[in-house]
Amino acid sequence: MSNLKYSNFEEDNRIEAMANHTYPGGVRVDPMPITAGQDVTILYSGLxxxxxxxxxxxxxxxxxxxxxxDTQELRMEKLGWGWAKVISADDWGRTMNLCFRDSASNWDNNSGHNWSFQIHNG
Structure with missing residues (x-):
């Protein structure tokens, strides 16, 4: 997961489309399902x-x-729709787990459940 990708989010219509859908806890992941080798966009507009x-x-x-x-903590980019990050999903067959924190060390971990997504192999 060390090959992070950056995007011009403001010009990415996919991000705006993601923001227009309501998901529990304010977490959106695209594409779904996640396939190994893909770049995955995570959009957070939660607590x-x-x-x-x-x-x-x-x-x-x-x-x-x-x-x-293999935990990582990655700075997200502020957008008009929330916070976004693009990562590379390289570990097929594994579960990707997410939670979020702010600069004051307040956490959003989905009431202790986090957010989990299976990475598929093509």
């Missing part, structure tokens, strides 16, 4: 974004929801 966070970080890991491996 921290709605509380006026000046910066949001994506906390990302793989494996069982109660035992994350």
């Amino acid at each position: 921290l974004a709605n509380s006026g966070a000046d910066q949001v970080f994506l906390h990302l890991g793989y494996g069982d929801s109660d035992k994350w491996e």
Whole structure:
């Protein structure tokens, strides 16, 4: 997961389309299902974004929801629709787990459940 991709989010119509759909907890992932080798866009407009966070970080890991491996903390980009990050989904067959924190160390972990997505192999 070290090959992070950056995008001009403001010109990406896909991001706007993602923002126009309501999802529990304000987390949107595109594309779904996630296929190994794809760039995946994560858009967050949940609790921290709605509380006026000046910066949001994506906390990302793989494996069982109660035992994350290969964790990373990635700075997200502020948009008119929330916070966004593009990552590369390289680990097929594994579960990708997400939660979020702000610069004041407030966390949004979906009431302790986090957000989990299976990465498929083509």
